[in-house]
Amino acid sequence: MRIIVAGTLRFAGDEVLCSEIIRSGAEHIVSSRKEQGCVAYNWAVDPLDAGLIHVYEEWESERALLGHFAHSSYAAMRDHLGRYELTGFAVQIYSAAGVEPVYDEDGWPRREIFGVSLNPPAG
Template sequence: MRIVVAGWLTYAGDETTCREIITGGAEHIASGRAEDGCVAYNWAIDPLEPGKIQVYEEWESEEALLNHFRGAPYAAMRSHLENWELTGFGVQLYSVSGVEPVYGNDGWPRREIFGVTLGD
């Protein structure tokens, strides 16, 4: 089953602080992306809230994510993030039972998602 890790971290400071964190952490992001079972791994500055970083990861399985948590790249990333003052966080795990495209062949959002159809 696919696993999504999504949420946010806030730091004392502003967008400049977040840019430093992300730029300095590029090697950690790249290491995460290179791990077996990683589908997506990204940190991004929130465009509306200075000091907030949005986190998104997608893993092929629970095992892949658990291996990530036990690996040296994860430990290095945690160590990197400890260089700044964390003021809050909300990061959750989501299990994904199905995956479908958002858009149909016509380029518009689909009217049916996982068997649920929007009425006219």
């Protein structure tokens, strides 16, 4: 089962500070991306809310995420972020039982997702 980690970190500062946090933490992001079971790992500055960083991670399994928490890259990332004034955070773990593409084979948004359709079958 895929595991998603997503949410936000808020820092006392502006988008310049948040950009610096990400740039100076790039080695931790790169290291995490190389870990066993990492599908995606990214931090991004919110373009409309100064001081806000969005976090997105995708892991192949619960075990992979737990391995990340025990990995040196995670400890280094926490130490890195600890140098800045964190004023709020809301990061959650989500389980994903299935994965489907957003678009169909013709490039249009899907009309059915995981067997659920906006339009009920004709009866």
